[in-house]
Amino acid sequence: MSLSKSFLILGALYLLVGLSFGIFMGATQEFDLAPVHAHINLVGFTLMTLFGIVYRIIPGLAETTLAKVHFWLFQIGAFFLLVLLFALLSRMGPEATLGPIMAVAEVVVLASIVAFLVNLWQKA
């Protein structure tokens, strides 16, 4: 599967989860986890869909090692970021433990965006 399609398919899967989360919040009138819903939709769906479109329309952008680095770091970082945000806001563990792990996930996501930026700089 192409990098672009992988981003688009995974984005749509995150949208499915994010929307279900939103519907569940509305049905239960329980809005404490609204930031988790928002981040699943925005980081999971909106960003990944944008990446999928960018890799589709710029020739050669998806063929580089930097593109693969961007894809994998973003998948790993974003997944852990969302799971940890959920754990943090639903008080599944102490903030002192979850916070530093979350910081690692944030740095991984940031590193993926650096790879994206350098790739764009060189190829776009």
Ligand code: HEM
């Ligand atoms: C079936 C579709 C959706 C449903 C049922 C839904 C439901 C909700 C609900 C119930 C809330 C909480 C409102 C409150 O706190 O009073 C919310 C907040 C929010 N939603 Fe959605 N939503 C949907 C789609 C989306 C999409 C597609 C996005 C973005 C791409 C999005 C982004 C947000 C944001 C940014 C917030 C505010 C979060 C916060 O206050 O921390 N939602 N949504």
